[in-house]
Each structure stands twice: as C-alpha cells, then as structure tokens.
Amino acid sequence: MxxxxxxxxxxxxxxxxxxxxxxxxxQNGGNTAGNTLTIYNWGDYIDPDLIKKFEKETKIHVSYQTFDSNEAMMTKIEQGGTNFDLIVPSDYTISKMKKANLLEKLDQSKVPNIKYLDKHFVNLSYDEGNHYSIPYFWGTVGILYNSEMLNGMKIKSWKDLYQPELKHEIMLVDGSREVMGMGLNTLGYSLNDVNHQHLQEAKRKLQELMPNVKAIVGDEIKLMIENNESSVGVVWSGEAANIVQENPALDYVIPSEGTNLWFDTMAIPKSAKNKEAAYKFMNFMLDPKNAAINAEYVGYSTPVAAAMKYLPKEVANDKRFYPNLNNTKGLEVYDDLGKKNLSYYNELYLQLKMSKR
CATH class of the missing domain: 1.20.5 (Single alpha-helices involved in coiled-coils or other helix-helix interfaces)
Incomplete structure (x- = not known):
C-alpha cells in the first residue's frame, strides 16, 4: 500500500x-523563463558566430527563423499568434507596418550604440527620427557585368543596357519596383512616380529592352554570372560585393541616371514577448566590431560609420559599395506607394513579364 x-x-x-x-x-510565448529571443530575418543574413557570441555574453538563447519576402513577413505578423521579438523589414515595409500599428515605438535610451550610425542613415523618409526602426544593412540596385565576356565593353548607365551587342545577355531581378524603377530612371523620372502616363512610358521603354533580356529570375543571377552563363545582371549591391572582389573580370556599377538606395532595418513588433532582449540584440549589432564582422560575412554595406575602420581597406574604400553619400543625387529610397498605386506597378510589370515569354 x-x-x-x-x-x-x-x-x-x-x-x-x-x-x-x-x-x-x-507566459513567455513559448520561451522558457523569458530567456529566449526570437528573431525573424532574411535567410543567410547574419554571421552565425555573432549569434553564438550574443548568447555567450547575455545568456539569452536565440531562436532564428527566416522569411523570403517583406510581404510574407508582414502578413504573418498581421495574422497574429507569433512571438517574434525582432524583425528585419525593408524601408518601405516600415512605413506600411507603422500605418498598420504593428510596430513598437523604440526607447532609444536602450540602444546607446545608435550613436555609431552614419549620419546619412538616420532620420530617413520611411521613419523620420528612427522612432520605429534602426538600419541593419543598406545598398543600391545596380548592374553587375563581366567585361571579358563583353570584349572589354564598359557599362555605366541603364541606357547602356539597350545596346544591340547585349542581345539575350541580361538577367533581371524579379521585382516590380526594381524593374519598373529601371524604366522610370532611364526616362529621368522618380522611382516613386505614380503618374500613369509616366509609368506607361516606362513600360514601353522596358519593352524595348526585352530582346536583350535572357531571363527574369531571383537569386540565381549571382550564380549564373559566376558560372559565365550570363554576362550582365541587374542585382542588389550585396549580391555583387563578394564576387567582384574574387573575379577581376566582374564589375558592379551604380547607373548614372540614378537608382534605388535601400535599407533593411531592425524593428520590434508590438506582439513581441521579449522586448528587452530585442533591445540588447539591436545594441549588440550596432557595436562597431560586431557590425564589421557581420558586413564582411554577409557582403552588404554596414550603416555603422565606426565599423569602417575594422573592415579590410579594400572593402571600406570600394566606392561601388560605399559610395560618397554627400552627393546622393539620383539615389532614392522607395516610398510606400499605397495599395492602389502598387497594384498598378505590379499590373504593368506582369504584362512586361508575360511579353517576355
């Protein structure tokens, strides 16, 4: 008994x-004792050793999850039921999430390393005062090309892509804002233009380019150019940074007519369960040494000015990826165009893609 x-x-x-x-x-949204930080970021967008370092220094466990588009990330947070503590949206998505009341207003006193940010990367149009976001990486949309495959040809502008010698050579990134932006910039219009007549002009201009376009694809562009399967690609700067340093035949150019200046940012959703850990991680990533390590691993440009002295000189002095931002003429950040205008962009872009088939 x-x-x-x-x-x-x-x-x-x-x-x-x-x-x-x-x-x-x-109580902690699935996090034992509130000691887990759940990060929602793009794939392969952080040095894994930095996560280990953060865990060791803070005794906070990091759960790292990934998304493949701003829209997918935002939809998941809108639907609720998530416990993401830190997210990495792009600039225009910050504007949309602010309007939807999805973001926590930041207490900047908890992120003292914000002082190390380059002055050009604070108080931007998508988040004036940086009340809801802190820059994580930045870059441009430009042209990656192989001069050897093009018999020494130099490319400096969007207009150069229309040369008959480039027939069936160009790979375009699959994005309506990026591709329509090319057409708008080529004609001297703003990337954020919503005038329907101008957008129709841009579409017609891009249709003239289609004989030179080999394909409209995603992440494959970098690999295809590395393997000499294509000689020209329209890409984000970070996709080009590592491979141009390894192959002298490759070059990356910021088009003379202008292009997109983009930012990916760190933000805290209102639904976060461990906001204090999120603040600690933000501050950790803004530490100049950590920011330099991350930039060298990922290949994109760091917004932390004080990190530049820790980067290899050949990286820090490369004006293709760290251009002089005192003269930002022609470099524009994407605005949130609103659903109606964005739908029109997407409609014209889809027509363009269909015409390529």
Missing amino acids: KRLVYFFTSILIVAFVILGIAFKMN
Whole structure:
C-alpha cells in the first residue's frame, strides 16, 4: 500500500512540475523563463558566430527563423499568434507596418550604440527620427557585368543596357519596383512616380529592352554570372560585393541616371514577448566590431560609420559599395506607394513579364 501511495504521489509531483513549466512557457510565448529571443530575418543574413557570441555574453538563447519576402513577413505578423521579438523589414515595409500599428515605438535610451550610425542613415523618409526602426544593412540596385565576356565593353548607365551587342545577355531581378524603377530612371523620372502616363512610358521603354533580356529570375543571377552563363545582371549591391572582389573580370556599377538606395532595418513588433532582449540584440549589432564582422560575412554595406575602420581597406574604400553619400543625387529610397498605386506597378510589370515569354 505504501508503495502504491508513493507511486501516485510521485506521479502528482511530476504532473505539477510539468504544469508549472508549461505555465511559464505560455507566459513567455513559448520561451522558457523569458530567456529566449526570437528573431525573424532574411535567410543567410547574419554571421552565425555573432549569434553564438550574443548568447555567450547575455545568456539569452536565440531562436532564428527566416522569411523570403517583406510581404510574407508582414502578413504573418498581421495574422497574429507569433512571438517574434525582432524583425528585419525593408524601408518601405516600415512605413506600411507603422500605418498598420504593428510596430513598437523604440526607447532609444536602450540602444546607446545608435550613436555609431552614419549620419546619412538616420532620420530617413520611411521613419523620420528612427522612432520605429534602426538600419541593419543598406545598398543600391545596380548592374553587375563581366567585361571579358563583353570584349572589354564598359557599362555605366541603364541606357547602356539597350545596346544591340547585349542581345539575350541580361538577367533581371524579379521585382516590380526594381524593374519598373529601371524604366522610370532611364526616362529621368522618380522611382516613386505614380503618374500613369509616366509609368506607361516606362513600360514601353522596358519593352524595348526585352530582346536583350535572357531571363527574369531571383537569386540565381549571382550564380549564373559566376558560372559565365550570363554576362550582365541587374542585382542588389550585396549580391555583387563578394564576387567582384574574387573575379577581376566582374564589375558592379551604380547607373548614372540614378537608382534605388535601400535599407533593411531592425524593428520590434508590438506582439513581441521579449522586448528587452530585442533591445540588447539591436545594441549588440550596432557595436562597431560586431557590425564589421557581420558586413564582411554577409557582403552588404554596414550603416555603422565606426565599423569602417575594422573592415579590410579594400572593402571600406570600394566606392561601388560605399559610395560618397554627400552627393546622393539620383539615389532614392522607395516610398510606400499605397495599395492602389502598387497594384498598378505590379499590373504593368506582369504584362512586361508575360511579353517576355
């Protein structure tokens, strides 16, 4: 009988322990003792060693999850039921998420390393005062090309892509804002132009380019150019940074007519369960040494000015990826165009893609 009582008592003790753990996990959105930071970021967009370093320094466990588009990330947060503590949206998405009341207003006193940011990367149009976001990486949209495959040809502008020698040579990144932006810039219009007549002009101009376009694809562009399967690609600067340093035949150019200046940012959703850990991570990533390590690993440009001295000189002095931003003429950040205008962009872009088939 004593053994039976002891057996049932043991079961009750174990049950209460399990219930206690479950209660704590529920309180913390699945995070035991509030000691987990859940990050939602783009794939392969951080040096894994930095996550280990952060965990070691803070004793906070990091759960790292990834998304492949701003729209997918925002939809997931809008639907609720998530426990992401830190997210990495692009500039125009910050504007949209602010309007949708999805973001926590930042307490900048908890991110003292914000002082190390380059002055050009604070107080931008998508988040004046940086009340909701802090820059993570930045870059441009430009042209990556192989001069050897083009017999020494130099490309400096969007207009250069229309040369007949480039027939069936160009790979375009699959993005309506990027491709329509090319057409708008070529004609001297703003990347954020919503005038329907101008957008129709841009579409017609891009249709003239289609004989030179080999394909409209995603992340494959970098690999195809590395493998000499194509000689020209319209890409984000970070996609070009590593490979141009390894292959002297490759070059990356910021088109003379102008292009997109983009930012990916760190932000805290209102639904975050561990906001204090998110602040600590933001501050950690803004540490100049950590920012330099991350930039060297990922290949994109760091917004932390004080990190430049920790980067290799050939990287820090490369004006293709760290251009002089005192003269930002022609470099524009994407505005949130609103659903109606964005739908029109997408409609024209889809027509353009269909015409290529």
